[in-house]
Amino acid sequence: MIATKSYAALDATSPLVPYDFERRDLRADDIQIEILFCGVCHSDLHQARNEWGGSLYPMVPGHEIVGRVVEVGSDVKRFKKGDLAAVGVLVDSCMSCDHCKKDLEQYCRNGATVTYNGYERDGKTLSQGGYATQIVTKEHFVLNVDEKLDLAAVAPLLCAGITTWSPLKHLKVGKGMKVAVAGLGGLGHMGLKFAVAMGAEVTLLSTNPSKEADARRLGAHHFVHTGDKNQMKKKCRNFSGDSEHHFRTA
Ligand SMILES: [Zn+2]
Ligand SMILES: [Zn+2]
Numbered sequence: 001m002i003a004t005k006s007y008a009a010l011d012a013t014s015p016l017v018p019y020d021f022e023r024r025d026l027r028a029d030d031i032q033i034e035i036l037f038c039g040v041c042h043s044d045l046h047q048a049r050n051e052w053g054g055s056l057y058p059m060v061p062g063h064e065i066v067g068r069v070v071e072v073g074s075d076v077k078r079f080k081k082g083d084l085a086a087v088g089v090l091v092d093s094c095m096s097c098d099h100c101k102k103d104l105e106q107y108c109r110n111g112a113t114v115t116y117n118g119y120e121r122d123g124k125t126l127s128q129g130g131y132a133t134q135i136v137t138k139e140h141f142v143l144n145v146d147e148k149l150d151l152a153a154v155a156p157l158l159c160a161g162i163t164t165w166s167p168l169k170h171l172k173v174g175k176g177m178k179v180a181v182a183g184l185g186g187l188g189h190m191g192l193k194f195a196v197a198m199g200a201e202v203t204l205l206s207t208n209p210s211k212e213a214d215a216r217r218l219g220a221h222h223f224v225h226t227g228d229k230n231q232m233k234k235k236c237r238n239f240s241g242d243s244e245h246h247f248r249t250a
Pocket of ligand 2: 093094095096097098099100105107108109110111
């Protein structure tokens with residue numbers, strides 16, 4: 001077993017505390033990563049504080065993980081020692097149901113294994129996340145990371161990033177399209193930057209007018225203070241073409 005140091009929530013109300021535990025020994029398709037950075041996702045707070053109910057303790061939060069490979073199992077193909085690697089929200093699934101076979105492991109018929117606050121495939125070992133020194137993860141759920149990137153900035157891409165990237169790609173956002181992003185938070189600022197980079201005309205909607213300067217700095221073409229009735233009136237029906245083309249960010 002692999003000795004691991006971490007910060008864990010032991011219950012829903014007390015502060016996180018230093019917590020030693022063990023990661024499993026590597027299976028043939030596992031990768032051991034020394035964690036260098038881990039983002040703090042708002043879901044970490046919700047789950048550590050049991051705001052969604054059913055939280056499992058002790059809980060090591062963190063599912064925006066980037067680090068360096070320190071060991072690989074005998075069947076691992078895409079990684080070798082010393083490579084950079086990243087882990088997001090999922091770490092395992094049954095790999096054999098129809099959804100898993102279509103690369104839709106998040107919809108695994110037998111329940112996907114989330115990075116923390118869930119159970120490993122044995123149904124009894126708690127999965128533990130990235131506020132830790134090490135993680136051992138099945139290669140299928142590990143992403144390659146380019147050495148040229150700023151690793152601290154890569155970490156949030158693993159949850160906030162993919163959450164906003166996915167709908168924009170799914171809807172084939174590009175030149176000639178209008179995108180409205182609701183809120184300039186952890187997800188909203190990523191959605192804004194992606195949509196701008198994809199060539200869309202982007203409006204940032206916010207309850208807080210002080211967000212305008214940052215929104216413009218990140219490339220927003222328009223800014224609407226949603227508390228201002230006149231501004232809202234002007235934009236009325238501006239984005240109402242197809243309800244499927246709307247998405248919200250937290
Ligand atoms: Zn998250
Ligand atoms: Zn499955």
